[in-house]
Amino acid sequence: MAVLLCLCGEPMGGSQVPCDSIVEIYTKEAIDAKIANNTDFVDLWDKNYTYWYCPRCKRLTITEDSTRHYYRSYSRIHENEHPSFEEVASWQEILFYRDREFYDAIEENDKIKVGEFVQKYPSRYLVRLSPDETKAFVFAPQDKAYLFTYVLDPKPDFEKLDGK
Numbered sequence: 001m002a003v004l005l006c007l008c009g010e011p012m013g014g015s016q017v018p019c020d021s022i023v024e025i026y027t028k029e030a031i032d033a034k035i036a037n038n039t040d041f042v043d044l045w046d047k048n049y050t051y052w053y054c055p056r057c058k059r060l061t062i063t064e065d066s067t068r069h070y071y072r073s074y075s076r077i078h079e080n081e082h083p084s085f086e087e088v089a090s091w092q093e094i095l096f097y098r099d100r101e102f103y104d105a106i107e108e109n110d111k112i113k114v115g116e117f118v119q120k121y122p123s124r125y126l127v128r129l130s131p132d133e134t135k136a137f138v139f140a141p142q143d144k145a146y147l148f149t150y151v152l153d154p155k156p157d158f159e160k161l162d163g164k
């Protein structure tokens with residue numbers, strides 16, 4: 001497992017598997033397509049991006065698997081003014097898991113289907129992504145209470161960060 005530096009300077013990743021800095025994020029649409037095709041859970045992992053969670057600033061950083069380069073990142077903020085869940089319910093639904101849950105599911109049953117996994121491990125949050133993908137609102141699954149917002153970061157100037 002690689003190590004990635006968060007924009008805040010915190011190193012993420014390391015050698016332990018499962019990795020607490022890695023989260024698994026899918027659109028509900030993609031998951032539903034896998035369920036409809038009766039896809040094996042192990043084949044769900046075939047993807048283009050890795051999602052990193054920073055334990056210090058709680059930022060989400062997305063890297064491209066082919067190049068391992070930064071793709072985009074989202075900062076976690078709390079907004080006093082925010083929409084209710086009902087106001088954004090029709091936006092794209094995002095499912096959020098921890099890497100650890102993926103390993104637990106496989107360890108218990110390596111023949112598990114995507115549909116069985118989703119039933120057994122409900123998404124930890126109710127998430128709705130804005131159509132322009134600049135904001136994601138996160139709500140509690142139980143009572144749909146607002147928790148926090150993820151906001152797209154401006155593209156960082158890596159040359160400046162490297163001090164060149």
Ligand SMILES: [Zn+2]
Binds near residue numbers: 006056
């Ligand atoms: Zn950070």
